[in-house]
Amino acid sequence: MMGRTIDQLKLGDYEEFSKTVSESDIYLFGGVSGDMNPAHIDEQFASNTFFKGRIAHGILVGSFISTVIGMKLPGPGTIYLEQQYKFLAPVRIGDTITAKAEVIEIKSEKNKITLQTRCFNQNGVMVIDGTALVSPPKPKKQ
Amino acid sequence: MMGRTIDQLKLGDYEEFSKTVSESDIYLFGGVSGDMNPAHIDEQFASNTFFKGRIAHGILVGSFISTVIGMKLPGPGTIYLEQQYKFLAPVRIGDTITAKAEVIEIKSEKNKITLQTRCFNQNGVMVIDGTALVSPPKPKKQ
Amino acid sequence: MMGRTIDQLKLGDYEEFSKTVSESDIYLFGGVSGDMNPAHIDEQFASNTFFKGRIAHGILVGSFISTVIGMKLPGPGTIYLEQQYKFLAPVRIGDTITAKAEVIEIKSEKNKITLQTRCFNQNGVMVIDGTALVSPPKPKKQ
Amino acid sequence: MMGRTIDQLKLGDYEEFSKTVSESDIYLFGGVSGDMNPAHIDEQFASNTFFKGRIAHGILVGSFISTVIGMKLPGPGTIYLEQQYKFLAPVRIGDTITAKAEVIEIKSEKNKITLQTRCFNQNGVMVIDGTALVSPPKPKKQ
Numbered sequence: 001m002m003g004r005t006i007d008q009l010k011l012g013d014y015e016e017f018s019k020t021v022s023e024s025d026i027y028l029f030g031g032v033s034g035d036m037n038p039a040h041i042d043e044q045f046a047s048n049t050f051f052k053g054r055i056a057h058g059i060l061v062g063s064f065i066s067t068v069i070g071m072k073l074p075g076p077g078t079i080y081l082e083q084q085y086k087f088l089a090p091v092r093i094g095d096t097i098t099a100k101a102e103v104i105e106i107k108s109e110k111n112k113i114t115l116q117t118r119c120f121n122q123n124g125v126m127v128i129d130g131t132a133l134v135s136p137p138k139p140k141k142q
Numbered sequence: 143m144m145g146r147t148i149d150q151l152k153l154g155d156y157e158e159f160s161k162t163v164s165e166s167d168i169y170l171f172g173g174v175s176g177d178m179n180p181a182h183i184d185e186q187f188a189s190n191t192f193f194k195g196r197i198a199h200g201i202l203v204g205s206f207i208s209t210v211i212g213m214k215l216p217g218p219g220t221i222y223l224e225q226q227y228k229f230l231a232p233v234r235i236g237d238t239i240t241a242k243a244e245v246i247e248i249k250s251e252k253n254k255i256t257l258q259t260r261c262f263n264q265n266g267v268m269v270i271d272g273t274a275l276v277s278p279p280k281p282k283k284q
Numbered sequence: 285m286m287g288r289t290i291d292q293l294k295l296g297d298y299e300e301f302s303k304t305v306s307e308s309d310i311y312l313f314g315g316v317s318g319d320m321n322p323a324h325i326d327e328q329f330a331s332n333t334f335f336k337g338r339i340a341h342g343i344l345v346g347s348f349i350s351t352v353i354g355m356k357l358p359g360p361g362t363i364y365l366e367q368q369y370k371f372l373a374p375v376r377i378g379d380t381i382t383a384k385a386e387v388i389e390i391k392s393e394k395n396k397i398t399l400q401t402r403c404f405n406q407n408g409v410m411v412i413d414g415t416a417l418v419s420p421p422k423p424k425k426q
Numbered sequence: 427m428m429g430r431t432i433d434q435l436k437l438g439d440y441e442e443f444s445k446t447v448s449e450s451d452i453y454l455f456g457g458v459s460g461d462m463n464p465a466h467i468d469e470q471f472a473s474n475t476f477f478k479g480r481i482a483h484g485i486l487v488g489s490f491i492s493t494v495i496g497m498k499l500p501g502p503g504t505i506y507l508e509q510q511y512k513f514l515a516p517v518r519i520g521d522t523i524t525a526k527a528e529v530i531e532i533k534s535e536k537n538k539i540t541l542q543t544r545c546f547n548q549n550g551v552m553v554i555d556g557t558a559l560v561s562p563p564k565p566k567k568q
Contacts, residue, residue, distance in 0.1 A: 001180060001187060001442075001444075016427075017176055017320075018322060018326045018328065018329065018427075019176055019320070019325050019326060020325060020326055020327040020328070020338070022307045022308065022311050023307070023308070024306075024307060024308030024311050024312070025174050025311060028170050028173070028174050028311075028312075029171075029174050029205070031170070032167045032170050032171050032174070032202065032205070033202070033205035033206060033208060033209050034159055034161055034206065034209040034213075035205065035208045035209040035212050035213065036209075036213060037208075037209075037212030037213055037218055037220075038143060038218050039212070039218065039219075040212075045143060045218070049219065050221075057205070057208060057212075058208070058222045058225070059201060059204060059205045059208045059225070060174065060175075060205075062201060062225075063171070063174070063175035063177065063199070063201045063202075063205075064175060064176065066175055066177050066199055066200070066201045067175050067176040067177040067179075070177050070179030070181070070182075070199075071176075071177065071178060071179055076179055076180050076181065076187070077181075077191065079192070080200045080229050081228065081229060082226070082227060082228050082229070083200070083201070083204075083225075083226070083227045083229075084224070084225070084226045084227075085224060085225045085226075086223065086224050087222050087223060087224070087225075094327070096326060096327050096328040122327075122328050164450075165448045165449070165450060166448065166449070166450030169315065169316075169448050169450050169451060169454075170315065170450070170454075172315060172318075173311065173312065173314060173315015173316065174311075174315065176314075176320045176325075178318045178320070178443075178445070180444060183318075183445050183446060184444045184445060184446055184522060185446040185520075185522050185548075186444065186446070186522040186548050187444065196446070285464060285471060301460055303460055309458045312454050312457070312458050313455075313458050313489070315454070316451045316454050316455050316458070316486065316489070317486075317489035317490060317492060317493050318443055318445055318490065318493040318497075319489065319492050319493040319496050319497065320497060321493075321496030321497055321502055322427060322502050323496070323502065323503075324496075329427060329502070333503065334505070341489070341492055341496075342492070342506045342509070343485060343488060343489045343492045343509070344458065344459070344489075346485060346509075347455070347458070347459035347461065347483070347485045347486075347489075348459060348460065350459060350461045350463075350483060350484070350485045351459050351460040351461040351462075351463075354461050354463030354465070354466075354483075355460075355461065355462060355463055360463055360464050360465065360471070361465075361475065363476070364484045364513050365512065365513060366510070366511060366512050366513070367484070367485070367488075367509075367510070367511045367513075368508070368509070368510045368511075369508060369509045369510075370507065370508050371506050371507060371508070371509075
């Protein structure tokens, strides 16, 4: 049930997670976070903004990166140290987002790796760019 | 319903949002994000980790910052450009988190501001440190 | 508040429950079960499968049978012993499902009954066939 | 993103999924299924039953098996044909359930496999026994 240790990781390794963002995702995220910004939950307000309609919370979309890191790369047992997001384009209800995390730096002596973390929509448009710093699970002592 | 424009903001302005993190918050966040990392949803697994029990997703805690930004400072109409998180300490079921955003830089010519964004638990321990870059709502043309 | 005892049941008795399956039902079921199979939450993936789009989890549809049993036939106080499902056809977002449970065998000495348990969509297509074995609530002692 | 084809499976292969069952899981499952049986959502009623308190819906616990099948064994692309559950013991709020699916029969000519599907609580007590019949994803044509 443990994810990969630093010895089992190499530059270029990557994993992905995809989800179609539903209206219920946005509403539940609003409830959990408390973020009731009308851009996300008020179609009348949102239709008069630059984005011309409700959009998903940036952090909701960014959370899919957490899914890749916590479940796949490195996976369970990983300690999440840092995350940086650049929000590049809006995500709308019905968009299918693919979050991708790729190993771009390995600091074995500190047991830390840097991941390039990006999200793309169904048209291949990058909607989030960024990096994460994580500490993979340590090997079991023998 | 619009938030503050850049002319209405000054260095040191801040706002906060507080929430007690419930088990249901963590479970719903798991469902929305897809992040079923056992550190969050499996007490048996989690009790054998460094943290000795289930912890909240870091991004769930970080989402409270989005709440401050999107609802209060600058508020509705803001465009979220960048967010950086450093996860400093675990958050457990029942912890009460206060997210605080404070204006630390104003770039009027680009209509952008930088916020220091931090989360604290009920004991005053900083659990997240970081910054956000946002574009406040523009004044209505006359 | 108690359901029917075995003396109050006869062969051919039946009850139904109907619900239109929403996208949010599927997403919440995914969150509760942990089943993030892309067939259910990734429209891009699902549109390239045999089913040509996202479908509901079979067990979500099957859960409507539990609703009939636990609330109506025999109702509260029933102990659910066995359930068999055959998944015959896909259920899509917006389909209206009717779950029907009908008494087909009564074992009075063991206080158990067998129910034929079927689900149909709005076009009358059987999407689940199967049976349940349950123990109805016992009469109150006097 | 596709699961294992029948050529990639052998007798004895197994996968697991674990989750601590929360009160919110039971309530959300009640909302999605419509199953408002007081055994699950009414502590006053439930404390006077044989089980002495609220218990999880059997199908909610059984849904963790769907998670193993749909995500891991055989995984995405699998068609779920049949599921049989025997409910052997109650599951309470706070129990940690491990669902395990193991290949016990392979019918290559029909592209079907039978899985033994069992759920255990944190004390090793089997709470569900049963089997599933599934059709693994077919190899891509070349």
